[in-house]
Amino acid sequence: MFESIKQMFGMGPSADFASLVQNGAIIVDVRSAGEYASGHIRGSVNIPLDRLQNNLSKLNKQKTIITCCASGMRSASAKSILQAAGYTNVYNGGGWSGLQRQLN
Numbered sequence: 001m002f003e004s005i006k007q008m009f010g011m012g013p014s015a016d017f018a019s020l021v022q023n024g025a026i027i028v029d030v031r032s033a034g035e036y037a038s039g040h041i042r043g044s045v046n047i048p049l050d051r052l053q054n055n056l057s058k059l060n061k062q063k064t065i066i067t068c069c070a071s072g073m074r075s076a077s078a079k080s081i082l083q084a085a086g087y088t089n090v091y092n093g094g095g096w097s098g099l100q101r102q103l104n
Contacts, residue, residue, distance in 0.1 A: 015091050017066060017102045025064035028052075029096055030078040035070065041100050049074045052081055061087050068093040 021027065027044035029036055036046040047055050049069070059065060065087060067075035072094035079092045093099040 014102075017091070017093055017099060020064050020066060020091065021103060023064070025066050025091075026059065027066045027068060027093065027099070028059065028078065030067055030069050030074045031096070039097075041068070041096055041103065044068070044096075049078055049081075052078055053085075056082075056085050059087070064089040064091070066091045066093040066099070068096040068099045071095050 017025075027041050029040055029044045029046050030049040030052060031040075031046070032048050033046060040046065045058070047058065059082070065082060067078040067082070067090065069075040069078070072092060075092045075094060079090045082090045093102075
């Protein structure tokens, strides 16, 4: 049952995020602009979660998208929003600092 819950929030087996980025994945940081300004992954796009639905046109449905935030909760919500909008290749990268460590 715990595995089902982890999968629901996009916290299942970890993807090879470095490889995904090397192959053109877009990192979408869904934290607030202030949080993003205090530190972020170079090359990431900042679209706060509360503005994501209205900014879907900024994202290419054909690209792989990795969502991130502070802890992984907002990025899980962002993944769900994107999938509901027809984005099929979306990963929850969790907290941005942990994701950054995986990319280096």
